[in-house]
Amino acid sequence: MASGGEGAGARAGAGGDLYGLLKAFEGRAAVVAGVGKDPVNEPMIRHWCEAMGDTGPAYSGPGAIAPATMLQVWTMGGLSGHAGRSAAYDELLALLDGAGYTSVVATDCEQEYARDLRPGDRITFDAVIESVSERKTTKLGTGYFVTTRMDVRAEGEPAGTHRFRILKYAPTARGRRNGGKRPRPVVNRDNAGFWEGVAGHRLLIQRCGGCGALRFPWLPGCGDCGSPRWDTVEASGAGTVFSYVVMHHPAFPAFDPPYAVGLIELAEGVRIVGNVVGVPYDKVRIGMRVQVEFLRVDGEWELPVFRVAEDGGGGEGGGG
Known part of the structure; x- marks a missing residue:
């Protein structure tokens, strides 16, 4: 596949090593002391279960818990975002944009669960830029995988970890010529x-x-x-x-x-x-x-x- 990021890498090289600049973001906070906008609640659990077709008996009635895969739901900021969001993540993406890696696609997520979440639990969390890969060539184009890790707490206790990975890439020349x-x-x-x-x-x-x-x-x-x-x-x-x-x-x-x-x-x-x-x-x-x-x-x-x-x-x- 053609490497759509060759020109971008050359431009970045003129002002310094792009990968070195990107690696410097590893370990920097993306969200500090984030607070869930709503406590864990039964209506959101019901809507999730209806949408997913999940009729598990654990998710309703006395002693109900939230589906474990809803972990990220309770941390979402909606249209107004979160007050604890730092500038580091936006700076990282802006650096990639400026180097020509202007397209983005979510690739995967990983979750680990520490305890059940129950209606009424208050959610807090922090997020960090965990890693930036070396430049990779994919079918979509050439770019960098960026992974963030969110540590979620319920009532101050560890509740789980959510890792989210995106690819910031420059579309291949072939893809641009034939419409992709x-x-x-x-x-x-x-x-x-x-x-x-x-x-x-x-x-x-x-x-x-x-x-x-x-x-x-x-x-x-x-x-x-x-x-x-x-x-x-x-x-x-x-x-x-x-x-x-x-x-x-x-x-x-x-x-x-x-x-x-x-x-x-x-x-x-x-x-x-x-x-x-x-x-x-x-x-x-x-x-x-x-x-x-x-x-x-x-x-x-x-x-x-x-x-x-x-x-x-x-x-x-x-x-x-």
Whole structure:
């Protein structure tokens, strides 16, 4: 792949070693003495569980706890941000922007859990710039991986750690010439079977070998009974729009905004995210009936999308 950051690296080299400047940010605070804007609370837990389709009994009723994966939720600053945010993280990103690494994509996150969070817990946290990688060349372009670590506390006790990693990159010259290829899905040992099914125009969902519960996305174990045993069921592909957003920004070469992305509730009861096609983006509505179809992307791989049925159905307002 062409290295889109060569010119950027040369420009930075004229004023000093870019990587050395970036490494100097490691260990600097990104957020100091942050305070969660809301305590852990039942409405947010309920909304999360409904959106994720998680019916675990531990998340409601007396003695309820929050799903562990909500750890970051309680630290989010919303549109107004957090008062404890430092300038270091913005300075780091500005340095990369100035060197030509102007694009950004989130790559992954890691979480560790120290204790359950319960309604009423007050959340505090600190965040630090943990690491900046050497320059890497990826399919998207050449750039640097930046990892931040957030240490979360509940009522002053350690509750967990959240690591978030982004890639700040310069798009490849090839990508700029041809308008860019669509980003590939992350395929790993836990979801490879799903993408193999998609390649064969089959929409596969997991079925627990212990309790029989259906689940999506694909996971190594059952969220209801914990069993690691599972097989697959081929979904009919029929469903309804449970929720949706219309994407206007940011513009990416492989996409043509605005377009609608829906959370689709399949007839089997699980939910999956996919593009909604067959009607203009501003005509998508909650409750519309859809059917899966498989889109050939870049002449190389298949992607499930959801086409609105001829009679549409639904018609409830909402969305983004």
